Amino acid sequence: MLDILRADWLYLLVGQYPEGPLGGLALTLLLAALSLALALPLGIALAVGRIAPVRPLRLAVGGLIWVVRGTPLILVIFWAYFLVPLLLKRPVPVVVTATGAFVVFTGAYLAEIIRAGVQALPPGQWEAAQSLGLTRAQVLRRVVLPQALRNMVPSLVNQFVTLTKDTSLAFIVGLGELSYVASKINDRTLVHPAEIFLLVGATYFVICFALTQFARHLEHRLQWGQRQG
Amino acid sequence: MLGSSILGQGRYREWLLQGLLTTLELSACAALLALALGLALFLLRAAPNRLPRLAATAVVEFIRNTPLLVQIFFWYFGASEFLPEAVSRWLSDHGFEFIAATLALSVYTAAFVAEDLRSGLRAIPREQMEAARACGLSFLQSMRRVVLPQAAAHALPALVSQALNLTKNSSMAMTIGVAELTYQTRQIESYSFRSFEAFGAATLLYLAISLAIGALGNRLERRSWARPSHA
Numbered sequence: 001m002l003d004i005l006r007a008d009w010l011y012l013l014v015g016q017y018p019e020g021p022l023g024g025l026a027l028t029l030l031l032a033a034l035s036l037a038l039a040l041p042l043g044i045a046l047a048v049g050r051i052a053p054v055r056p057l058r059l060a061v062g063g064l065i066w067v068v069r070g071t072p073l074i075l076v077i078f079w080a081y082f083l084v085p086l087l088l089k090r091p092v093p094v095v096v097t098a099t100g101a102f103v104v105f106t107g108a109y110l111a112e113i114i115r116a117g118v119q120a121l122p123p124g125q126w127e128a129a130q131s132l133g134l135t136r137a138q139v140l141r142r143v144v145l146p147q148a149l150r151n152m153v154p155s156l157v158n159q160f161v162t163l164t165k166d167t168s169l170a171f172i173v174g175l176g177e178l179s180y181v182a183s184k185i186n187d188r189t190l191v192h193p194a195e196i197f198l199l200v201g202a203t204y205f206v207i208c209f210a211l212t213q214f215a216r217h218l219e220h221r222l223q224w225g226q227r228q229g
Numbered sequence: 230m231l232g233s234s235i236l237g238q239g240r241y242r243e244w245l246l247q248g249l250l251t252t253l254e255l256s257a258c259a260a261l262l263a264l265a266l267g268l269a270l271f272l273l274r275a276a277p278n279r280l281p282r283l284a285a286t287a288v289v290e291f292i293r294n295t296p297l298l299v300q301i302f303f304w305y306f307g308a309s310e311f312l313p314e315a316v317s318r319w320l321s322d323h324g325f326e327f328i329a330a331t332l333a334l335s336v337y338t339a340a341f342v343a344e345d346l347r348s349g350l351r352a353i354p355r356e357q358m359e360a361a362r363a364c365g366l367s368f369l370q371s372m373r374r375v376v377l378p379q380a381a382a383h384a385l386p387a388l389v390s391q392a393l394n395l396t397k398n399s400s401m402a403m404t405i406g407v408a409e410l411t412y413q414t415r416q417i418e419s420y421s422f423r424s425f426e427a428f429g430a431a432t433l434l435y436l437a438i439s440l441a442i443g444a445l446g447n448r449l450e451r452r453s454w455a456r457p458s459h460a
Contacts, residue, residue, distance in 0.1 A: 194307030
């Protein structure tokens with residue numbers, strides 16, 4: 001395992017960068033962070049649509065979320081691979097298609113988390129804010145969403161962990177993130193496949209486990225804060 | 230919809246149906262194995278001794294915090310390192326991709342099953358186990374006769390959603406060449422260039438499977454043994 005590390009540590013960390021495109025672990029984390037950042041506004045928009053007072057909108061958004069959540073991520077990536085260039089009417093680099101797929105997929109999951117967070121707030125919040133003369137949109141923006149999102153921070157960290165693991169699927173469109181780099185090293189050497197994938201698995205584990213523990217810690221603090229009033 | 234499309238006849242329909250069948254086979258095999266493995270991991274984590282508890286926790290955490298794709302590659306490419314060459318060769322002639330995918334999927338899902346059972350266990354008052362032990366039952370007997378049936382009832386909805394995840398995750402088996410639904414869809418797409426129809430059909434089939442599993446789960450949850458008692 002040390003041989004692999006000695007020979008390929010830089011390749012595993014950043015891919016072919018700076019001679020080629022950024023890859024490896026750096027790309028994995030970048031993809032996950034970028035996708036989460038873009039998925040959050042989408043998730044909020046979908047969650048708002050899902051609880052909107054307009055029934056057709058509610059049904060349409062609910063249906064969309066249900067379809068995306070019921071489809072395997074690989075298939076979503078294939079859809080993006082086919083649809084994104086069609087919509088933009090020009091060829092698109094795979095990093096864009098892959099990010100698009102992760103954003104839509106994660107957005108649908110976030111929407112359900114946000115909706116649950118909004119609906120978990122006591123109805124008195126709505127009533128109080130509306131009786132002060134705020135419109136529905138103002139209540140959402142100024143009162144409900146800030147509280148719901150604050151309670152959601154642990155879920156967001158967990159979603160980042162899920163995304164970090166999910167970005168490995170960008171492998172199938174040939175994007176050079178960590179899993180792709182690992183399989184390239186495996187194709188080249190073919191001597192120690194178990195060690196290579198164990199090493200890469202351990203890399204994912206260190207990051208994801210640390211973040212999962214961090215999310216648990218945040219959750220405890222949040223509960224403690226709420227108990228204090 | 231399929232009647233008027235290229236997927237309605239000939240080899241494309243054949244491929245699509247074969248893919249669907251393989252997805253169902255793979256998911257069913259992995260689900261049974263995951264349930265058994267998950268139960269074992271759960272029992273080890275609930276064991277009275279410290280050592281098995283720690284070992285099982287480490288295994289569960291490692292599996293849950295590693296991408297399934299890497300685990301599939303580990304089993305598929307790595308197994309040849311541990312097996313004698315004759316066995317490896319025989320396996321690769323006899324559809325080893327399917328075996329490796331089943332193994333990877335069931336180990337991965339087992340970690341989540343163990344976690345769900347553990348959450349179910351938390352809903353059961355500790356006194357139940359203590360009372361059972363005080364009546365002279367062993368740890369395993371108390372689990373089997375008293376605690377586990379109740380914990381499983383609480384965990385049932387979570388277990389159903391693991392079955393849904395498992396079916397969706399089985400699509401990753403295409404990366405090592407298992408000809409399941411997503412693999413066959415990709416195949417149809419590259420032969421026919423009808424991307425929209427091919428991906429559309431696959432999406433509809435996955436949604437249909439989800440609906441079927443959801444309906445099955447609802448029926449199970451209505452059975453008397455599956456209704457959590459709150460006494």
